[in-house]
Amino acid sequence: MSEERILTTEDVAITTLSIEVKVMKIGKRQVTLAVFRQLPEEPLIDHLTGKLKGIPWGRVNYHIECSDAVPVLTYGHETIRKVFQEDGIKFTVPHLHVVWQKGNELRRSVVRDWTFREWPSYEEYVEFHADDEVENIAGAWMQSYRQLMALDQLFIAV
Numbered sequence: 001m002s003e004e005r006i007l008t009t010e011d012v013a014i015t016t017l018s019i020e021v022k023v024m025k026i027g028k029r030q031v032t033l034a035v036f037r038q039l040p041e042e043p044l045i046d047h048l049t050g051k052l053k054g055i056p057w058g059r060v061n062y063h064i065e066c067s068d069a070v071p072v073l074t075y076g077h078e079t080i081r082k083v084f085q086e087d088g089i090k091f092t093v094p095h096l097h098v099v100w101q102k103g104n105e106l107r108r109s110v111v112r113d114w115t116f117r118e119w120p121s122y123e124e125y126v127e128f129h130a131d132d133e134v135e136n137i138a139g140a141w142m143q144s145y146r147q148l149m150a151l152d153q154l155f156i157a158v
Helices: 033-038 122-128 131-149
Strands: 055-059 072-075 078-081 084-086 089-091 095-102 105-112
Touching: 055 131, 095 131, 105 131, 122 131
Parallel strands: none
Antiparallel strands: 055 095, 072 078, 084 089, 095 105
16 A cells, blocks of 8 residues: 655645637627527538538537437437436537538537437438448548537637
8 A cells, every 4th residue: 555645835836827718709899699699500510421511610618508408319210309317417419519611601500429410310321322331421420520529619708
């Protein structure tokens, strides 16, 4: 058994570091939550290729409407609502809120990993695509999602 070491003031120091915060601005004013909500919502990942349909600007930590949301997953033509619960706490599926550029316009998108995408279902994919095509779409989708996860967070004014 190792001896427990107690930290002393001689062992520890407080250091000041600077951080970088990225914000969206219109002119000189920071974009507000109200303006963010007005951005047209459109899927960023193309469901036929798994690739991005535009240029991602960044992630927004906007989960106000998601906290009580029940994720919807489609299987064939049947809609199944799934709620993940653990010790009475409700979880929604992992997702990102992304601001992206389509041409010269901005959009916002709720993006989910391949496993949790809302549409189309796996059954719908295999109905219209060969297995290797579905694998290629899934691989591209997962690569796109990883790219979006690595985006910087954009801070929105309240």
